[in-house]
Each structure stands twice: as C-alpha cells, then as structure tokens.
Amino acid sequence: MLIWWFLTDSFHHLLLCSVIRVSVVCSNGCCGVPGVCRYPLGMSSGQIQDEDISASSQWSESTAARYGRLDCEEGDGAWCPEITVEPDSLKEFLQIDLRSLHFITLVGTQGRHAGGIGNEFAQMYKIKYSRDGRRWISWRNRQGKQVIEGNRNAYDIVLKDLEPPIIARFVRFMPVTDHSMNVCMRVELYGCEWLDGLVSYNAPAGEQMSLPAYPVYVNDSVYDGAIIHSMTEGLGQLTDGVCGLDDFTLSHVYNVWPGYDYVGWNNESFPSGYVEIMFEFDRTRNFTTMKVHCNNMFSRHVKAFRQVVCYFHSESDWEATPLTFSPVVDEKNPSARFVTVNLANHMASAIKCQFYFADAWMMFSEITFQSVQCLHNLDCPSPEEDPTHKVDDSNTRILIGCLVAIIFILVAIIVIILWRQVWQKMLEKASRRMLDDELTASLSIQSETFGYNHNQLSTNSEQESNSTYERIFPLGPDYQEPSRLICKLPEFAQSSEEPGTLTHKSNQTVTVFKDGVPHYAEADIVNLQGVTGSNTYAIPAVTMDLLSGKDVAVEEFPRKLLTFKEKLGEGQFGEVHLCEAEGMQEFMNKEFLFDIPEDQPVLVAVKMLRSDANKNARNDFLKEIKIMSRLKDPNIIRLLAVCIYSDPLCMITEYMENGDLNQFLSRHEPEGQLALLSNAPTVSFNNLCYMATQIASGMKYLSSLNFVHRDLATRNCLVGKNYTIKIADFGMSRNLYSGDYYRIQGRAVLPIRWMSWESILLGKFTTASDVWAFGVTLWEILNFCKEQPYSQLTDEQVIENTGEFFRDQKRQIYLPQPVLCPDSLYKIMLSCWRRNTKERPSFQEIHKALLEIQP
Known part of the structure; x- marks a missing residue:
C-alpha cells in the first residue's frame, strides 16, 4: 500500500x-481581540473574483470596481467614482460580495497613487453591510460613531479595527468628505469565515441593574436589528466574539460603561420564569452543541441559567418534543464560564431556547453553535437514528456500492x-x-541487553511523546492522541511501529529504531501538565523519577495576599489567573531575586485546580508542582510558591510585565524611516537576535532534561525588562490565540503551522520537532509577528505541504525569508526544517550559532 x-x-x-x-476555530467563541481572525479575505491576492466587486459608478473603464484592490496598481490604480464626492452624500460606494458569511474584524484602505501620477484618496468613509443583500446596516463603533478615518496620502495603507466586528456577506465602502473633492479607493477586508451560520437572534431587550454606586446597563448596545421591546432580525453582543468579565460591574477595555459586554434580564420582568431567545440560521444544519457564556457573580444575585428547553424548527414546522438540559449549579466559583448544551444532532434551520432563571438576574455575553451544514439527508441524520448502524435505505446502499466499485x-x-x-x-x-530514514525495524531483543541511566537519557533527546492536547475555546473538552487518530494513510501502513518489544521488570515497554535510538512507548512517557496552562510536556519516566525524588522546594503562600487582576485562560480542570502577590519576596529562596522593592506587589500567574477536578487530575497537579519546582533556568518560567494546604490547589509562577512575545512584537516596528513617520515604538535587530538567543538557551536546558515542549511559539514566550525572555506554556489555554490552533476530524486540536511534518503525519513529538518549531518561532520574531506562518495557505494546504516534506520531491513550500532576516539567520531556519530529523541542529548548536551572529 x-x-x-x-x-x-x-x-x-x-x-x-x-x-x-x-477547520479554523476563530470565527465563533470569544475571539474578539487583535491577532485572531484577521486573515486577508482576497482583494489583494485576487481570491475575490472581479465579478464579486461592484460599484455605484466609475470614472472610466480603467478605474472600475475591479481595480479597487489594496496594494495593486492595475488599470489606473484604484476605483474612482464617476463624479466628485460631495459633503453628506452617500451615493457612491465600492461593494464586495464574499459569497458566504464572514466574521470581519479589520479593514484596510489606500488611495490612487499610480506610480506618482495619481493623488486621490478618501479622508473618511463609512461602511454598510448586509447578510442577505436586501437589508443594509450602517456600521457604528462601540461609542456609536459611524465615520472611519481614512487616508492622508495616496500610497500609505491605513488599517482600522472594526470594534465591534461585523458578520456579513456583502460590504460597502462609502467615501465621506467635508468638502467637494475627487476620491479613489483601494480596499481589503480581514477576518475569517463565519462557521456558526447564525444570521440573527431574537430576544427580549436587555435591562438596567441599579447598584448603590451607579447603574449597570446590560443592554445589547451593538445589536444591528430592530429594538423596541425586543430585539429582532439582528446580531450583536452575543456574537461579537468578546467574553464578558467575571465581575460585570467593571468597565471593559473599550472605555465603555460597566456591564457593556453582557445582555441581562431580571426575573421580575418575566412571570413565566424564563427568557426566550430564537436563533435563525442560513440553512438547515445538524447541531451538536451550543455554548453559552454566562456570568455567575452570585454575590450580585447573578447566576448561570438553571435549565434550558430548546425547540427545533425543521422542514416547515417546529418539532413537538423539545430538548431539555440542566447544568450543574455552581455556588462556589463566581467566575464567568461557558455552559455547553448537547443538542444531540438535531436538524434545524431555527432554534428557540427558553433559559430559566436560577437567581434574580441572568446575563449572557456570547452564544455559539457547533454544527454541520446539511446538503442532503445523508449529511444530517436525525437524532433518533443510531449512528452505529447503516441507513436502511436501498437507494443509498446501491449508490454507495456503485461509488466503491x-x-x-x-x-x-x-x-x-x-x-x-x-x-x-x-x-x-x-x-x-x-x-x-524514518521507519522502524522489527527486532526481538532480550531484556537483559538493555540498561539505561540518566546520562544516556540526557544525551538522547529523541524520545517520542504522546500527543494529548487540552481543549481550547470554543470547541469543548477534547483530548485525543494524533498518533492514533490521524494519518492512517496507506503509506504508513507498513511504516507504523511494529517493532519488537521487551518487558522490563517494571513492566515498561521499549521499542528500538533501526538507528539504535530508543523509542519510548506510552508506558515510559509521563505526560506532565505545563506550568501555566494546558500544554503537556513529555518527560521520560526515568528522568521524571530523578527530578521528583525529593521534597517540594517551594513554600506555602497565604491566599489572602493574592489579588486577582485578570483571567489569562482555562483548561478542562484548571484556570490561569494574573494576580498581584504581596510580600512574595519573603517566601522566596535566595536563588531567586526580584527587581521589585519589597513593599510593592509582584505580578504572578496563578494556576488553580478547579473544585470539580477528579482524583487523577489532583494527583497530576501535585506531581506537576514537584517536577516544576526542579526547573531552574533563567529563560524558563519559575515556580515561586504554592497553596496546597486547602482547596482549591494553586501554584504560583512568574509572570513578565510586558506580556507574551507575540503581542509585544506586534505592537512594535523595526527601526527605520517608516517607524519614525508613524511614531511607533521600535525594537532593534540586535534585540531581536538577543531574544531569539534566550529562547534557544531555554530550549537547550529543557532538551538536556529530555523535555519535549510541543508548543514552542512566540505566544508561549514572556517578555520582561530589557528584553528578557522566559519560556512558558499557556498559549493554548488563551482565547487570544484560539486562531493558532486547528481542529482535526476526531477532535484533536493542534498548532499545525508550527509543527514538523513527522508530528502531523506520524504523531511523533521529539526534541527535533521542537527544533522545527523554533525555526518557525524565529521566523515570527523577524516578521514582528505581523502575520501567521503560512498565512497564504489554508489549513488543508498546510497539511498537504507536510506530505511534500514526506515525499521529499523538492516541491515542499518553506516559509519565505523575512525582509529583516540576513542570510545567516535564514540558513538557521532552513536547517531547523530539514526533512531528516537527524540532520536538524541541536539546541546547543543553534544557541552557539545565534551567539556568533549577535554583535
């Protein structure tokens, strides 16, 4: 085969x-931040066809709508309307048809330059959008303003975030002027496909809560439908991708009023005891789950719903039998949370849900759906059908038989x-x-011939780890092992591990490659939950035994000295919070020094085990504390203290004041004339190299212990003062980076754009695959994290490209050399992406090479 x-x-x-x-996962759930769902939708690349671009008028054939593509100079260089644009006139527009609903977060505009001949641009513009081509909606920002500042010259590209984002198929750019002038425009839309298929929700209007200090408005202020006593035929806060805070009385980052992100209702206004919300979709779909982000601040008499009853509209009428779901009431943890409702594969084009009050108030900030489009009945079986049996239909059997033949x-x-x-x-x-190169040999060897010690393990870093990934929003608690899940391709049928096995006295199984490198089977690998999030380090059992043999070298920290600042992320059994710790200096050993006065609080990350975690999760948490207390490297996040004398169990780790490297670099620009003109903060090339060298140093330390990180990227590196870098692991747990992780059929969630070909196709995670990820991370750094790796490829094309690496016929696509990257650095990247794992450099070699490049 x-x-x-x-x-x-x-x-x-x-x-x-x-x-x-x-499938990309950023278009539903709590994305709502820059850097997620911000892919160019095809004006510049030509993916949007000419026939999908239209305009109200054109000055000439050479300035037609099809020439309104950002950063293109075809025709006369832009779209230009036929007549001069007058003040308060919104007759002229450039329209784009995306062919399907998209979640649009960013727009870009440019004037007509035409090699110095043109000098027309739009100083201001408005946006209108439509989901069906009939009803057009004027976009307005969170403060109600419609006019967007445009260009100040004919050649610069001006990007503007849409806050709130829009969900639309049709988008119109409408130039606005304060005096009569000629305008021309080139445009681009940024976002991703809207996977929910939700086109509107109808609900009672949000209400006002009166607090002693001030009122809290929990109305849907960005709803784009009609609002009288209820909201009809629109979308708004419940689909803007932004989750509300745990404490709804605090203002959000958009400088708006408290409670802004929530839509809330008081039970006194609803004698029936429930709030009814109807959701309408673009077509009939097969629904698996509904996720409702609820506030649970019970100290303010706000709780998640007590029960929900859902009715499904299929064909021409509502189903008689509703679906009922009752979540577990939580009166211990006041954090906002997603409640997942299993919709049991119901087919519907509309869903009507009745949410019952559990307290005086009920508040939602996001509602998302997971579904599959129904092209015909074979795609969407009814919930009564047993999925383990074939459909008893003669025509279907004949069709399938013919296709197979x-x-x-x-x-x-x-x-x-x-x-x-x-x-x-x-x-x-x-x-x-x-x-x-890659495949195993079948060997039968007596157990007496094997003996391992710590030194052998330290020099041999290619131990395979299991691929267990924790969930990310909005997909749910999904754990899978890619090595068992994906790529049962024919070519792997003979190359899958069929080696000889041997049994140690400890009942551990070891397999041996043809090259003699020990390959650790599942029994030998300890899956260790990462320090501050949901990544799982892979550690050989022998190494872990050596590291965890002593008592925990960290002290108990008083919980009362922790002040909550922000939730950083969450996994299936735990949450990660950003906190301030008072008096932390007193609890630290002499090896650790803070560059902070003793009377000032220290910024820390606190990982907390949830109260409903099972016994295995609790044991793993304690084991993690023991292991992580032994990691001591200046470029690895350190465990500072613990709270384990009472529940909930907590571990307290370092947190760097400048946040993660991805967001840090995306806010900066390279030194040069462009940065001076934009007055943006800069980072020098020398400092970029310095940060990359620190990452290599930290990975050199981890690899010396046979740790396999499996998720190395700029999102998992924290930045401190003077460009200090420390490697962390909580990127996957953060909503901010849900767009960097992809869902593979079978429910595995993987960062495929950072993964080596053997990790994707074979499920092998080794130090060599970490080296591959380091090459991608270095590429991110030299691009200032302005774009995602392989941004020009779809997720399917990324995986297909790994097949080209496997075949090795010189048709694989490599990440291009960044503008700021010298040849010497690009050679390091290319060496990290070599097909043969044995030909990739070690982290020790990479670290040495980077030190030589630094001036």
Whole structure:
C-alpha cells in the first residue's frame, strides 16, 4: 500500500482530504481581540473574483470596481467614482460580495497613487453591510460613531479595527468628505469565515441593574436589528466574539460603561420564569452543541441559567418534543464560564431556547453553535437514528456500492499503468529512503541487553511523546492522541511501529529504531501538565523519577495576599489567573531575586485546580508542582510558591510585565524611516537576535532534561525588562490565540503551522520537532509577528505541504525569508526544517550559532 502515495498528486489529495479534515476555530467563541481572525479575505491576492466587486459608478473603464484592490496598481490604480464626492452624500460606494458569511474584524484602505501620477484618496468613509443583500446596516463603533478615518496620502495603507466586528456577506465602502473633492479607493477586508451560520437572534431587550454606586446597563448596545421591546432580525453582543468579565460591574477595555459586554434580564420582568431567545440560521444544519457564556457573580444575585428547553424548527414546522438540559449549579466559583448544551444532532434551520432563571438576574455575553451544514439527508441524520448502524435505505446502499466499485476500478487501472512504467523504480527508491530514514525495524531483543541511566537519557533527546492536547475555546473538552487518530494513510501502513518489544521488570515497554535510538512507548512517557496552562510536556519516566525524588522546594503562600487582576485562560480542570502577590519576596529562596522593592506587589500567574477536578487530575497537579519546582533556568518560567494546604490547589509562577512575545512584537516596528513617520515604538535587530538567543538557551536546558515542549511559539514566550525572555506554556489555554490552533476530524486540536511534518503525519513529538518549531518561532520574531506562518495557505494546504516534506520531491513550500532576516539567520531556519530529523541542529548548536551572529 506504500505505492499509493506516489501515484498522482490528485489521488494524494483525495487520500489526505478523506482522512484529515481541518477547520479554523476563530470565527465563533470569544475571539474578539487583535491577532485572531484577521486573515486577508482576497482583494489583494485576487481570491475575490472581479465579478464579486461592484460599484455605484466609475470614472472610466480603467478605474472600475475591479481595480479597487489594496496594494495593486492595475488599470489606473484604484476605483474612482464617476463624479466628485460631495459633503453628506452617500451615493457612491465600492461593494464586495464574499459569497458566504464572514466574521470581519479589520479593514484596510489606500488611495490612487499610480506610480506618482495619481493623488486621490478618501479622508473618511463609512461602511454598510448586509447578510442577505436586501437589508443594509450602517456600521457604528462601540461609542456609536459611524465615520472611519481614512487616508492622508495616496500610497500609505491605513488599517482600522472594526470594534465591534461585523458578520456579513456583502460590504460597502462609502467615501465621506467635508468638502467637494475627487476620491479613489483601494480596499481589503480581514477576518475569517463565519462557521456558526447564525444570521440573527431574537430576544427580549436587555435591562438596567441599579447598584448603590451607579447603574449597570446590560443592554445589547451593538445589536444591528430592530429594538423596541425586543430585539429582532439582528446580531450583536452575543456574537461579537468578546467574553464578558467575571465581575460585570467593571468597565471593559473599550472605555465603555460597566456591564457593556453582557445582555441581562431580571426575573421580575418575566412571570413565566424564563427568557426566550430564537436563533435563525442560513440553512438547515445538524447541531451538536451550543455554548453559552454566562456570568455567575452570585454575590450580585447573578447566576448561570438553571435549565434550558430548546425547540427545533425543521422542514416547515417546529418539532413537538423539545430538548431539555440542566447544568450543574455552581455556588462556589463566581467566575464567568461557558455552559455547553448537547443538542444531540438535531436538524434545524431555527432554534428557540427558553433559559430559566436560577437567581434574580441572568446575563449572557456570547452564544455559539457547533454544527454541520446539511446538503442532503445523508449529511444530517436525525437524532433518533443510531449512528452505529447503516441507513436502511436501498437507494443509498446501491449508490454507495456503485461509488466503491468505481473507486476500486480506477485505483486498479492506475496501479497497473504505473506499475509498467518508470514509476516502479522511483517507488522502490523512495521506499528504501523512507525505511532508512524514518521507519522502524522489527527486532526481538532480550531484556537483559538493555540498561539505561540518566546520562544516556540526557544525551538522547529523541524520545517520542504522546500527543494529548487540552481543549481550547470554543470547541469543548477534547483530548485525543494524533498518533492514533490521524494519518492512517496507506503509506504508513507498513511504516507504523511494529517493532519488537521487551518487558522490563517494571513492566515498561521499549521499542528500538533501526538507528539504535530508543523509542519510548506510552508506558515510559509521563505526560506532565505545563506550568501555566494546558500544554503537556513529555518527560521520560526515568528522568521524571530523578527530578521528583525529593521534597517540594517551594513554600506555602497565604491566599489572602493574592489579588486577582485578570483571567489569562482555562483548561478542562484548571484556570490561569494574573494576580498581584504581596510580600512574595519573603517566601522566596535566595536563588531567586526580584527587581521589585519589597513593599510593592509582584505580578504572578496563578494556576488553580478547579473544585470539580477528579482524583487523577489532583494527583497530576501535585506531581506537576514537584517536577516544576526542579526547573531552574533563567529563560524558563519559575515556580515561586504554592497553596496546597486547602482547596482549591494553586501554584504560583512568574509572570513578565510586558506580556507574551507575540503581542509585544506586534505592537512594535523595526527601526527605520517608516517607524519614525508613524511614531511607533521600535525594537532593534540586535534585540531581536538577543531574544531569539534566550529562547534557544531555554530550549537547550529543557532538551538536556529530555523535555519535549510541543508548543514552542512566540505566544508561549514572556517578555520582561530589557528584553528578557522566559519560556512558558499557556498559549493554548488563551482565547487570544484560539486562531493558532486547528481542529482535526476526531477532535484533536493542534498548532499545525508550527509543527514538523513527522508530528502531523506520524504523531511523533521529539526534541527535533521542537527544533522545527523554533525555526518557525524565529521566523515570527523577524516578521514582528505581523502575520501567521503560512498565512497564504489554508489549513488543508498546510497539511498537504507536510506530505511534500514526506515525499521529499523538492516541491515542499518553506516559509519565505523575512525582509529583516540576513542570510545567516535564514540558513538557521532552513536547517531547523530539514526533512531528516537527524540532520536538524541541536539546541546547543543553534544557541552557539545565534551567539556568533549577535554583535
């Protein structure tokens, strides 16, 4: 079956698409921040076709709508309306049809430059949008302002965040002027596809809560439908991608009133005891779950709903039997949370839900749906059907049988043709190369021949780890092992691990590669939950035993000295909070020094185990504390103290004042003329190299202990004073970076754009795969984190590209050399992305090379 991979590109694509389906997850859930769901939608690249771009008028054929593409100079260089734009006139517009609903977070505009010939631009503009092409809505920001500041010259690109974002298929740019003038525009839209399919929700209007100090308005202030006594035919706060704070009485980051992000109702206004919300969708869908982000500040008489009853509209009428769900009432933890409602694969084009009060108030900030579009009944079985049995339909069986027969005939023909030609030699050569490089040999060896010690483990860093990833919003608590889940492709049928095994006295199983490197099986690997989030380090059992053999070297810290600042993220069993710790200096050992006066609080990250965590999670948490207390490196986040004498269990770690490296660099610009003109803060090339060197140093330390990080990226590096870097692990748990992780069929969630080909296709995570991720991280740094790796590729194309690395026919796509990157640094990146894991440099070699580059 290995020969199937090499038959044709189209057949390879068919195999890959049938086994692996990936979908971006940023368009529903709590995204709502810069850096997530901000992909160019195709004006500049040409992905949006000319026929999908129209305008109210055009000055000439060479300034037609199709020339209104950002950063393009075709035609006369831009779209220009036929007549001069007058003040208060909104007759002229440039319209874009995206063909489907999209979540749009950012827009870009540019004037007509045309190589110095043109000098027309729009100083201001408004945006109108539509989901159906009939009803047009004027966008307004969170303060109610509609006019957006545009360009000040004809050549610079001006990007503007849409706060709130819009959900639309059609978008119009409408130039606005305060005096009569000629305008021309080039534009781009940024966002991602709206996967929910939700086109409107109808609900009672939000209400006002009277507090002693001030009123709190929990109305839907950005709802784009009609609002009288109720909200109809629109979308708003419940779909803007922003989750409300735990304490709804605090103002959010947008300088608006307290309670802004929530829509809330008082039970006194609803004698029936429930609030009814109806959701309408673009088509009939097969619904799996609904996630409702609820406030639970019970000290203010606010709780998540007590019960929800959902009715489904399918075909032409409402189903008679509703679905009922009652969540567990939590009166201990006041944090806001997502409540997941299992919709049991109901088919519907509309859902009507009745949310019952559990206290005086009920407040929601986000409601999202997970569903599959129903193209025909085969796609969407009814909930009564047993998914373990075939559909008892004769026509369906005949159709499936015919398709299977056709596929087998085509495959047989292709195999026969290619077998008689020169492909046979190529296949034999490729098979030998793969067997030499990557595949295992079947060996039967007596257990007495094996003996391992710590020194051997330290020099041998290619131990495979299991691939257990914790959930991210908005997908739910999904744990899978990619090595068992993905890529059961034909070419791997002979290359999957079928080595000989041996049994130690400890009942641990070890497999051996052809090159003699020990390959640790599941029993030998300890999955250690990361310090501040949901990444899981992989540690050989022997190494862990050596590290955890002593008592915990950290002290108990009084909980009352912790002041909550912000929730950083959460996983299935724990939450990560940003806190201020008073008097932390008194509890630290002499090895650790704070550059903060003793009378000032220290900024820390606090990982807290939830009260409902099971016994295994509790044991893992204590084990994690013991292990992480032993990690001592200037470029690794340190464990400072613990709270384990009472529940909830907490561990307190360092937190750097400048946040993570991704956000830090995205707020800065490289030194140069452009930065001077924009007055933006800068970071020098020398400091970029300095930060990259520190990351390599920290990874060198982890690799010396045989730790496999598995999620190295700028989002998992924290920045302190003087560009100090410390490696952390909580990127996956943060809503901010949900767009960096992708969902593979079978419910695995993986950062595929940072992963090596063998990690994606074989499920192998080693120090060599961490080296690959370091190369991508270095690429991010030199691009100032302005774009995602492989931003020009879809998620399916990223995985297909890993297949090109596997085949090694010189058709794989590498990340391009950044503008600021010298050849010497790009060579380091390319060495990290070598196909053969043994040819990639070690972190010690990378660290040494970076030190030599630094001036």
